[in-house]
Amino acid sequence: xxxxxxxxxxxxxxxxxxxxxxxxxxxxxxxxxxxxxxxxxxxxxxxxxxxxxxxxxxxxxxxxxxxxxxxxxxxxxxxxxxxxxxxxxxxxxxxxxxxxxxxxxxxxxxxxxxxxxxxxxxxxxxxxxxxxxxxxxxxxxxxxxxxxxxxxxxxxxxxxxxxxxxxxxxxxxxxxxxxxxxxxxxxxxxxxxxxxxxxxxxxxxxxxxxxxxxxxxxxxxxxxxxxxxxxxxxxxxxxxxxxxxxxxxxxxxxxxxxxxxxxxxxxxxxxxxxxxxxxxxxxxxxx
Numbered sequence: 309x310x311x312x313x314x315x316x317x318x319x320x321x322x323x324x325x326x327x328x329x330x331x332x333x334x335x336x337x338x339x340x341x342x343x344x345x346x347x348x349x350x351x352x353x354x355x356x357x358x359x360x361x362x363x364x365x366x367x368x369x370x371x372x373x374x375x376x377x378x379x380x381x382x383x384x385x386x387x388x389x390x391x392x393x394x395x396x397x398x399x400x401x402x403x404x405x406x407x408x409x410x411x412x413x414x415x416x417x418x419x420x421x422x423x424x425x426x427x428x429x430x431x432x433x434x435x436x437x438x439x440x441x442x443x444x445x446x447x448x449x450x451x452x453x454x455x456x457x458x459x460x461x462x463x464x465x466x467x468x469x470x471x472x473x474x475x476x477x478x479x480x481x482x483x484x485x486x487x488x489x490x491x492x493x494x495x496x497x498x499x500x501x502x503x504x505x506x507x508x509x510x511x512x513x514x515x516x517x518x519x520x521x522x523x524x525x526x527x528x529x530x531x532x533x534x535x536x537x538x539x540x541x542x543x544x545x546x547x548x549x550x551x552x553x554x555x556x557x558x559x560x561x562x563x564x565x566x567x568x569x570x571x572x573x574x575x576x577x578x579x580x581x582x583x584x585x586x587x588x589x590x591x592x593x594x595x
Contacts, residue, residue, distance in 0.1 A: 369399060369400040369403050369426060369483065370400065371400045371401070371404060372400075372515055373515065375398070375400060375401055375404070375515075378393065378401060378404050378405075379404055379408065382404070382405065382408045382410050382411075383410060385410070387412065390405065390410065390411060390412070390415060391415060393405050394406075394411070394415045394418065394419060395545055396545065397516075397542060397543050397544055397545045397578070398515060398516065398541075398543075399422075399424045399426070399427060399541070402419060402422060402424070402427050403424070403426055403427045403430045405419065406419040406420075406422070406427050406428075406430035406431040406434060407430040407431075407433065407434055408434075409434075409435070409436070411434060411436060412436070413436050413437065413438040413441070416431045416434050416436060416437050416438070416441060417431075417437075417438060417440075417441045419431040420432060420437070420441050420444075420445055423502070423548070424502075425451050425454065425470045426470050426483050428445070428449070428451075428454065429454065429465050429466065429468070429470065430466075432445060432454075432458060432463070432465050433465045433466045442458055445458050446458040446459045451470075451473075453468070453472060453473030454473065457473065467479060468485075469483070469484045469485035469486075469489055470483050470484060470493065471484050471485075471489045471492060471493045472484075472485065472489055474486075474489075487521055487524065487534045490520070490521035490534065491521045491522065491523060491524070491534060493520075494520040494521055494522065494539070497520075497539075498539070500548070501548040501549055501550035501551065502541065502548050502549060503518075503520065503539035503540065503541060503549055504539065504540050504549040504550050504553055505537075505538075505539060505540075506538075506539070506540040506553070508557065509540065509553060509556070509557075509567065510567050511566070511567035511568040511570075511571055512540050512543070512567075512571070513543045513571060515543075516540060516541050516542065516543040517538055517539075517540055517541075518538070518539050518540075518541055519536040519537070519538055519539075520536060520537065520539050521534040521535075521536060522534065522535050522536060522537035523535050540552075540553070543571075543574075543575075544574060544578055544583050544586055544587075545578060545582075545583050546582060546583030546584060547583040547584075547586070547587060551583075551587055554587065554590075554591050555574060555586055555587050555590040555591060556570050556571065556574060556590070557570075558590040558591040558592045559573060559574060559589075559590040561592060562590070562592060574586060574590070577589070
């Protein structure tokens with residue numbers, strides 16, 4: 309099989325031909341440009357026979373830091389400690405608790421009504437889930453496909469797209485079935501306040517900054533994946549991202565704190581106060 313690509317290192321290369329030399333130089337410059345910009349030009353990795361490295365974090369629930377060992381910690385955790393983790397602000401933590409074999413039915417019942425559908429899925433799939441929890445969810449669950457599945461005799465909950473219920477193809481990377489579902493879910497969560505773009509926010513705990521699918525990659529190159537954008541999720545238990553932003557900005561303005569100081573102050577408040585109490589104490593009444 310022959311190739312039309314010039315062998316730049318062949319012994320019989322026409323080094324004395326100015327046009328050939330210029331053509332080879334142009335090819336080298338173009339290849340060099342593509343290589344240097346391979347992570348930003350759609351399809352560039354494919355031209356080199358490779359695959360663009362996947363981002364470290366996007367919209368699956370990926371535990372970070374100390375939470376990476378939480379699954380092992382829960383095996384020996386006392387009930388009060390399990391309950392504490394179940395009330396954690398981060399959805400990744402609550403999802404780990406909801407799916408863990410040691411999670412008691414009463415905590416599963418609580419997590420079965422979590423605002424995040426991925427956590428409700430994990431709770432409903434736990435072998436320790438109580439029948440009354442399933443019956444309640446089969447009637448009151450807000451996500452249609454999940455509500456219908458829970459009405460079946462042997463429901464399949466795990467491995468299904470949180471948005472539409474179809475099979476998840478890449479559970480290591482996404483908890484939705486397609487890029488379109490990831491984009492739609494991100495947009496819906498921005499509207500409902502689960503995510504916020506963080507306009508005016510300069511300081512936010514890094515564990516609560518996510519990358520989510522924002523739009524299709526330009527050019528329609530297969531395998532190039534979506535474009536991602538950063539969003540903020542709540543670091544205050546019981547509040548969504550918009551409410552947390554309101555609390556943070558209100559406390560900073562009211563007490564003359566910078567945002568980093570306000571984050572630290574709210575973190576201390578969360579040790580003894582509910583999310584709603586924090587919001588009431590921090591936000592500024594504009595009426």
